[in-house]
Amino acid sequence: MIEIKNISKWYGAFRVLTDCTTQVEKGEVIVVCGPSGSGKSTLIKCVNGLEAFQQGDIFVNGTSVGDPKTNLPKLRSHVGMVFQHFELFPHMTITENLSIAQVKVLGRSRDEANERGMKLLDRVGLKQHAHKHPGQLSGGQQQRVAIARALSMDPICMLFDEPTSALDPEMVNEVLDVMVQLAQEGMTMMVVTHEMGFARKVSNRVIFMDQGSIVEDATKEDFFGKPRSERAQQFLSKILSH
Amino acid sequence: MSTWDWQVFCKETTSGDVAPSCFGSGGDITYLDWLLSAWGWTLSVSVLALLVALLLGSLMGILRTTPHRGLVLLGNAWTELFRNIPLLVQIFLWYHVVPALIPPLRGVPSFILVVMGLGLFTSARISEQVRAGIQSLAGGQRMAGLAMGFTLPQTYRHVLLPMAYRIIIPPLTSESMNIIKNSSVAFAVSISELTLFALQAQEETSRGIEVYLAVSGLYFISAFAINRAALFIENRVRVPGMIGGGGH
Ligand SMILES: Nc1ncnc2c1ncn2[C@@H]1O[C@H](COP(=O)(O)OP(=O)(O)OP(=O)(O)O)[C@@H](O)[C@H]1O
Numbered sequence: 275m276i277e278i279k280n281i282s283k284w285y286g287a288f289r290v291l292t293d294c295t296t297q298v299e300k301g302e303v304i305v306v307c308g309p310s311g312s313g314k315s316t317l318i319k320c321v322n323g324l325e326a327f328q329q330g331d332i333f334v335n336g337t338s339v340g341d342p343k344t345n346l347p348k349l350r351s352h353v354g355m356v357f358q359h360f361e362l363f364p365h366m367t368i369t370e371n372l373s374i375a376q377v378k379v380l381g382r383s384r385d386e387a388n389e390r391g392m393k394l395l396d397r398v399g400l401k402q403h404a405h406k407h408p409g410q411l412s413g414g415q416q417q418r419v420a421i422a423r424a425l426s427m428d429p430i431c432m433l434f435d436e437p438t439s440a441l442d443p444e445m446v447n448e449v450l451d452v453m454v455q456l457a458q459e460g461m462t463m464m465v466v467t468h469e470m471g472f473a474r475k476v477s478n479r480v481i482f483m484d485q486g487s488i489v490e491d492a493t494k495e496d497f498f499g500k501p502r503s504e505r506a507q508q509f510l511s512k513i514l515s516h
Numbered sequence: 517m518s519t520w521d522w523q524v525f526c527k528e529t530t531s532g533d534v535a536p537s538c539f540g541s542g543g544d545i546t547y548l549d550w551l552l553s554a555w556g557w558t559l560s561v562s563v564l565a566l567l568v569a570l571l572l573g574s575l576m577g578i579l580r581t582t583p584h585r586g587l588v589l590l591g592n593a594w595t596e597l598f599r600n601i602p603l604l605v606q607i608f609l610w611y612h613v614v615p616a617l618i619p620p621l622r623g624v625p626s627f628i629l630v631v632m633g634l635g636l637f638t639s640a641r642i643s644e645q646v647r648a649g650i651q652s653l654a655g656g657q658r659m660a661g662l663a664m665g666f667t668l669p670q671t672y673r674h675v676l677l678p679m680a681y682r683i684i685i686p687p688l689t690s691e692s693m694n695i696i697k698n699s700s701v702a703f704a705v706s707i708s709e710l711t712l713f714a715l716q717a718q719e720e721t722s723r724g725i726e727v728y729l730a731v732s733g734l735y736f737i738s739a740f741a742i743n744r745a746a747l748f749i750e751n752r753v754r755v756p757g758m759i760g761g762g763g764h
């Protein structure tokens with residue numbers, strides 16, 4: 275479903291990504307972790323072309339992201355993305371947040387889009403908030419709406435960039451629950467997170483990044499059982515200790 | 517102080533007689549007629565220049581935030597050009613220099629030239645505000661829009677601009693009020709607006725105090741009306757749940 279082949283990226287002279295290669299099969303859940311600044315966000319944003327890369331290529335469902343002839347908006351419209359800071363559209367109601375791209379990008383009728391939006395809002399348990407604006411919801415609620423918004427486009431896979439790290443601790447689980455449910459329904463997911471409980475529960479593989487490289491790419495059993503690299507061991511002991 | 521004479525506005529401009537209705541008749545006009553027509557010119561210059569400024573200023577401000585270097589350069593050059601030359605000099609450039617360089621512009625009425633001059637001058641300032649408004653949204657909103665599958669223009673239209681314009685209503689308001697005040701430069705190219713009226717009417721009537729008080733009052737009313745209208749708009753588009761947004 276997602277094939278990342280020898281990706282390298284530079285910001286000026288600074289190399290952010292070094293020869294990253296991995297793949298996500300249909301229905302797989304991949305967790306990406308690593309220290310701050312290791313390039314996790316950059317890598318995941320390369321997948322739907324929000325960040326450009328200078329070497330290598332990425333294929334989403336067979337379509338090349340690096341090819342300048344690729345219709346990126348079309349490709350992005352069926353790759354869902356959830357951000358650390360939610361990024362709901364603050365001037366729209368929740369209903370509008372859920373329907374606007376369905377109407378403007380997919381060409382659905384407003385009724386059809388609203389119906390689909392309401393179904394998803396119900397699914398994340400926020401139906402009664404449909405008329406509100408994002409600023410009137412808690413962080414956890416906003417992130418659940420953001421997930422519903424991404425799902426409204428019927429994505430073939432979902433990208434998450436630290437979806438719970440901007441949340442107060444008591445709101446983390448309400449978001450993780452939605453993600454676990456998605457994973458169990460067979461959604462293809464690439465998730466940057468430090469929530470190792472989530473990784474243990476639903477992931478197929480864990481990728482560990484350090485200084486722009488993929489240092490470890492292992493099944494979750496191997497990763498939590500016997501990570502090979504010292505850096506990964508250190509990282510694990512640090513985040514599991516609290 | 518003791519001898520204010522507001523009747524001066526009822527005088528006819530050629531005969532000097534006081535018209536009983538205070539408005540001129542039979543081909544002559546009173547100073548009141550002239551004052552009102554001057555106010556009309558001031559408002560026309562201001563409103564048209566504001567339209568030009570909003571249109572071009574928005575366009576240039578948007579260009580400066582796009583990922584295309586050439587467009588950014590164009591927007592930057594535009595902004596620097598029109599903001600670093602004094603307004604009065606720009607008006608004279610439009611009046612004396614531009615028509616000399618571009619012959620087809622020779623017949624263009626000075627009213628249009630003033631609207632262009634004032635409009636382009638103000639567009640540079642609005643471009644600056646639009647750019648700042650868009651950039652204050654940081655990169656997250658742009659990425660969120662693009663990630664939904666919006667094209668770049670759609671991302672501006674549906675995601676970035678609605679918030680950016682809300683944010684910059686206050687500076688846009690003062691810019692709109694400035695344009696009313698700045699329109700007084702039009703007197704320099706003989707547009708019969710309020711300032712030119714004041715200069716000529718006080719010359720003819722020697723009632724400078726009354727004339728200038730009346731003209732100041734009309735400038736004040738015009739700018740104040742813009743201020744109120746902007747406040748009304750600001751309240752209408754307020755986003756519930758935003759800081760200072762007074763949700764429900
Ligand atoms: N626009 C940019 N210009 C220059 N350097 C950048 C830019 N964006 C990111 N970087 C650098 O690239 C590196 C990788 O950043 P990235 O955001 O991908 O890391 P991350 O692993 O997601 O970190 P975090 O856990 O803090 O989110 C960092 O060293 C960062 O400083």
Ligand SMILES: [Mg+2]
Nearest residue numbers: 314315316436
């Ligand atoms: Mg990050």
